[in-house]
Amino acid sequence: MDLNLRLVHALLTVAEEGSITKAAARMHLTQQAVSGQIQQLEKVVGTTLLLRTAQGVVPSPAGHEVVQRGPALLAAARAMVSEARLVGEGRSGRLRIAFKAQSTAHFMPNVVAALEKEAPGIEVDVMSVSTLADELDALADGRADAALLWLPAGDDRFAAAEVLAEGRVVALPPDHRLADRDAVTLADLAQEPVVGPHPVMPPDVVRFWYVDPRPDGSPVVYGAPAHTPEECLQLVAAGRGIWIAPASTAGYFTHPRLAWVPLTDADPFRLAVAWRRESPPALLTCLVRNCRRWAGEPG
Template sequence: MDLSLRLIEALLAVVEEGSMTRAATRLNMTQQAVSGQIRQLERIAGTALLLRLPQGVELTPAGEVVAKQGAALVAAATTMLSEAHLLGEGKSHRLRIAFKGQSTAHFMPDVEAALRRVAPEVVLEPLSVSTLPDEIDALVNGAADAAFLWLPIGDDDRFTSHDLISEPRMVALCPGHPLAARTELRIADLANEPIVGPRAGMPPAVVRFWFIDPRPDGTPAIFGPEGRTPEECLQLVAAGRGSWIAPASTATYFAFPKLVWLPLVDAEPLRLALMWPRRSASPLLDLLLRESRRIVRPCTPAAVAAASRS
């Protein structure tokens, strides 16, 4: 029996992504190549594993068996090679991750639990940071092996970056704000609105991206008071000193102060990446990336609305 784990990984990617196209993007393959691997796996199994439907794909009963047991095979193989490599190199089983709590609270515990299942010898050490410069410093000075952070970070070729998710931008407003009664906002609605947020120590291109400066019509953004951390930005908004543009996950994280969060529907989404120094080469990092891509899902405006009602 010539059964390659790559064939199982292709099936798992299709199931998790819900389509051949998205699975091909994730695996850095063509759609035809992914489809060919699925057909090869079906020939080995002697039966159909997927139902191709107009709205996507669905596992057959046989496919459910292969996917469930195949996932265990892939995890076991990954753990085997990881342990062998680490023992052979005499390297640490410690993995230090820099993160911003407001961006990762909805998935970090699940990622850690997944790592514990497939590699119980690995110890994940979280390092909480509040700003992009702090996160970059942690990677540069060796305090962190990897980091979950929002792109862009500026022109920096010291790191390798792996996109995980994209989230819509949300605008935080004080409850009495004239725009607070809306259900959504467009960039033009913020034409006369001071925007708070971090600027000191940030690359100019990054500041322009977050503040949407200039606006699509060429007018400059209005820079309000600087809030270095999310907590400072929230307090400035609550005091009516400006609005703050942030990812949807941030809007679900902070229960207080009570603010109004509205989606900025015509703004470019925000991308969260897993990043580590280019000089780093460890199977633990590859394992972290694989489990993160399997687990991490974006927050949505609907999730923000539900959090606001709770």
């Protein structure tokens, strides 16, 4: 069935005016054009829709059905076009964001509030996860349109835009030989076992997070595996190794058995918005812009 909404509009106008001539004048069309539209609609429906009487034309029983349902159909079509336009402009729609709280707690609430203020029609859903693998899985299976994650992600299926560069810190037990330092270098950490999810991370991600090899070419000593930040910090507190993390992690996790010390000579971590290729582009532009505004430009 090829139903043109202009044909429905023509029938409704004729029914309101009670005359094809008056309807044609109202629609700025010729009488022949309006009659042709009614005939096309009758072919689609398969029955007569107008009856001629001494007083003019009136809907047939089938025409009455179109007249009753037609206004809602046209209104729904107008609403669809309007909503699609707003979505295309980034002023409406749904945006599902996966994030790790320890990396984004200092700016994520401001980002969500800014999105909702800029475009009241946007529905923002946030999903807290613990690991990079969780974020990538949420993107891959469609549970999230975008994710805030640290680069490199070791996955080229998704596009990404950097929003923040952040220095590194080292988590140490409070009785560690380096715990009282104002800062440490990679040379200071030589031979220190580094805990973390190294068995399940892509190789390029492992090399970047662990700085392996070190600048002098020596390999990293890998400590006990741990999949979440909480597990990493428990191992550190137990004296089983150290953990290298973004600086914001120190402000999020506090623990009586931990000391956080800046690491001065390693490349910064780079936080990015990553997204599915089919995610709404206008909403993503709005998300990236606000993440940069509230988290700070990379650099």
